[in-house]
Amino acid sequence: MDVMPKWAEVILVPLISLILAAILSALVILAIGEDPVAAVNLMVTGALGSTYGWGYTLYYATNFMFTGLAVAVAFHAGLFNIGGEGQAMLGGLGVALICLFIPWPHWSIALIAAVMASAVFGAAWAALPAYLQAKRGSHIVITTIMFNFIAAAVLNYMLVNVLRPPRSMDPSTARFPEAVHLPSLHDMLTPLGISFSKSAPANISLVIAIVACVLVWLLIWRTPLGLEIRSFGKSGRAARYAGIGSVRITMIAMLISGALAGAMAINNVMGEAERLVLNAVEGAGFIGIAVALMGRSHPFGVFLAAILFGFLYQGGAELALWTDIPRELIVVIQALVILFTGALDNMVRMPLERLFLAARKTGA
């Protein structure tokens, strides 16, 4: 029996955590002599007050949806995939190769191919750690984090020595041809009569990310495979006793996880930068862990948490643009939110549970 009603579990706990984080952040801002009310105002208007702000918020959110889902799927199988960073890097490489070397007639076909390429590259990068975990018991946390470094080295080699246009200083690929440029929200919404900022990077990948959320939900809760993944995650021994192969489930869960992380590249590489740069992923793989934790590994929770982190990123950028708050403190504010919603979850949950128990007793 659940101690708390569902609404308290899903809404009240994260909300109280967020308020606590906000109070601490306000104290931090006060301590460096800035006005916290003005700062929050600036963050909210900057991130949510215009279609321009929404465009950036949703762009970051799209990245975090993919990596958050990747971590969530692995969590359900009891695996801690912290290699989302490397898998997304390789996904970017897949997208870049597809976009640069095949002359696509139309972006829609290129997008389908890019989704597949990025997913295959991401999944391939997750395959080896998954195999080592399944067959040899090498711990997935260690191997996936190692693979992040190897991915960085592979990408560096490819960009510096193979894909860099001659004479360019920047270790990045050339720009992708015009034909593979993805429509931005501006291009998509203008025909519907909705005006959306032209300079914002949010693009059609957002739709794909939302579709991915739905598909993951279907997979985990509406298919036999999802049941197997969840049972394996809850208790590997019981699952084996029920005839669920541990090697098979570990491999499948990690391949799906890697594919989701890799697919992030259609947003940041194909949709935004329109070229592959070394620093393309910039930590989204790690933010995905926080997003999955906060979203309780549920696709809808991941969706909401991704938007919250998108807001923090875009709001933080506005703070950096228009105030003297140094960027390190903006990272502190973001970290406080992660700390309260992810790591200190029980601090809020336990007293709340006690409160509800007490309320129930007096009611009964």
Add this chain to the structure above:
Amino acid sequence: MTLMQKFLGAAASLAMMAGAAAAEPALIFDLGGKFDKSFNEAAFTGAKRWADETGGKFLEIELQSEAQREQALRRFAESGANPVITTGFAFADPVNNVAGDYPDTKFVNIDGWLPEVPANVQLIGFQEHQGSYLVGMMAAMASKSGTVGFIGGMDIPLIRHFGCGFAQGVKAVNPDATVIANMTGTTPTAWNDPVKGSELTKAQIAQGADVVYAAAGGTGVGVLQTAADEGILSIGVDSNQNYLHSGKVLTSMLKRVDVAVYDSMKAGAGMETGGFTILGLAEEGVGYALDEHNAPLVSDEMKSKVDAAREAIISGDIEVVAYYANDSCPVLDF
């Protein structure tokens, strides 16, 4: 409704803030951050000098994310900032992308390269290989073991360019000298990993190096520290780093990013754009640092030889091969 009004009010005040900022120059620091003791900090020094001298104010931002490159360029351009100065080669492409939308704003990029430069963009580059050549000569003359070291930051062409010029300078003085070259890493953290810099320095000392040149941003702090602790000489980069360990830093390869930023801000909205500015030895855009901290280490003979080489490079008698010329170095393998 009231909430919406609040939003609109705040948006309006933001717009007013932006309006008041018209015609101020803006400076965008790359991901390395403003206080990296090296490249970005040099840009900040130049801007600060301009602000102190003119009493003017400038807008600035330290980037946190790749997506912010275009965002910051557009926001500053829309707020009326002019010129908008960017540091680091990674900005060349975003500037190229954005410049056409803001024809009245001048954009400056330091270190970048573009096949075609838009009319309102100026690219400023430095002849780092020439400056590195000079400090390479000094390293070879100061070395007793005949082995010198090079420690780069992230393994990218720009850093190989530094190392290649350095090795050519070393070989010009002592053709039999050994140059050991190491890169700190392949991720952006290689710019800020003093511990690894320190380990690499120890490894190079074990191989006989007695002068090390660090072209590695914040990682160089660890290189200089270890070299000083182990009693060998080191060479700093970009900013003058001689003072960090007085009497133990042979010299610093200066890359006058501060001058480039200062000049751009001084020229203001009227600056000339549409091409490349290449700052080499002749323009004093690069050079070696000589001050009270390293004066005892630099003999008169050393100084006269290096100054002679400097003249010869300017006049064209000595040609220092750039790594970019054919993406390889004649005297050093990476």
